[in-house]
Amino acid sequence: MISDRQLSILNAIVEDYVDLGQPIGSKTLIERHKLNVSPATIRNEMKQLEELRLIEKTHTSSGRSPSESGIRYYVNQLLQQTSHHRHKKMQRLRELLVENHYDISSALSEFANELSIASQYTTLVMRPNHKKDIINNIHLIRANAYLVIMVVVFTSGHVENLHLVSKVPLSSDELTNIANFVTATYNELNNQRFENELNAFVKSDFEKDFIKDMLDTIEVHFDNQSNGIYMGGKVKLIDALNESNVASIQPILQYIESNKITQLLDEMSNSSINVKIGHEIESSLSDISIVTTQYHIDDRLKGQIAVIGPTAMNYQNVIRLLNTIW
Structure with a gap:
């Protein structure tokens, strides 16, 4: 003390x-x-x-x-002070979703760039896990005899368009019936009731295979999407490093572009402000700090934000900014 x-x-x-x-x-x-x-x-x-x-x-x-320990001591004091303050929460992400017609990729990319401008550092915004979202509706549209467009609509307003290929032509009425069935039963996928209803619904092995292809396509797509990261102000990280630590740029960028950053954000995933400094991130990294917090699209759908800068970061401004994000 x-x-x-x-x-x-x-x-x-x-x-x-x-x-x-x-x-x-x-x-x-x-x-x-x-x-x-x-x-x-x-x-x-x-x-x-x-x-x-x-x-x-x-x-x-x-x-x-x-020193790194001194910065940690300083940051701990800041976090303790700000935890007792109430901050007006901004709803900018919701505005961006509306402006981008609920295209989450476009909204999160803009959000990352705006946060970078506000913080003056590089920012990362991790895409939320849509497995925690609820599918509101599924539509199947026949593009040609064999190509089917699957439109997945979530309660958050997010929409995904996925492509399916059918082995035999399906009529519009057949596609509508299949889409209605999957929409009504999707939340029961992992129990015996779904299997029973699927066996009662399908008229052929082909329809059963087509429905399973639908479900596999949704699952694979969301697994790929859940690790999506949007970066704002990449050049700011390079600008922030000085001549004495310029050699550290390559390992820092390699770290950011690897799966390690995703794992770190998952580990730091909660609603409070979290700070990792230098070697706390990884033994080979000594010149950067990462400040993270959570953002919400709704009460269910959440993701992570990270601000990345030098260990000599303006922590006051960054923590103040992240405290305003809902």
Whole structure:
């Protein structure tokens, strides 16, 4: 545990380091924060913080920079403070869904770009898991003798168009009957009642195979969609890194573009603000931080947002922004 004065100095060092991008000395602290103490007192407190490994001294400057542990201490204080505040929640994603006619891909892509502009960092928006959405209706439309378009409508307003190929031609009436049957029984897929109703409904093995193809197509499509990630402001990540850590760009981008980021977002998946700093993300990553929270399309359908920046990130602004998202 550190003293209140040491905490104030640590906070000042972190915030000045974020603003200035260079080690912070006692003179800078006094000038920028109007501290009513002597430079000797500041230096003594900084020495204590250094012994606690919350700040570090570089070889090229007399100033100090925050260590990864110091940034973690600072962030924990911020998270504790903001957890007690009520924030007005914005409904921008809902507006984007309406503007994009409930095309979730387009809405989430725009949302990622807008969050990047607001935060000034790279953002990731993970597509929600549509298995938690409810299918409201299924329509089958014959495009030609063998090609069938399956339109899946969800209660969230989201619509998916999927292609099916039938082995023999199906009439419009047959397609309508099949679509009505699957719509009415879809939520019972995993129980014996569905099998009984399917056996009673189908008139041929072909119809049974066609219905199973429908269900497999929906399942595979949503498995593929559930890991979809939309990125905003990729170039901002490169801009945020300086000459001393430019070599870390490639492993960072490789991490973001791999399945590891999806796994990390799943692990951090809850409604609160979560922060991972440097080596907390992965042992090979030391120069970035990831701040995440949850967004809602409705009470059932939820996804994850991540803001990615350098460890010297403006955490106050990012946490404040993410606290406004519903």
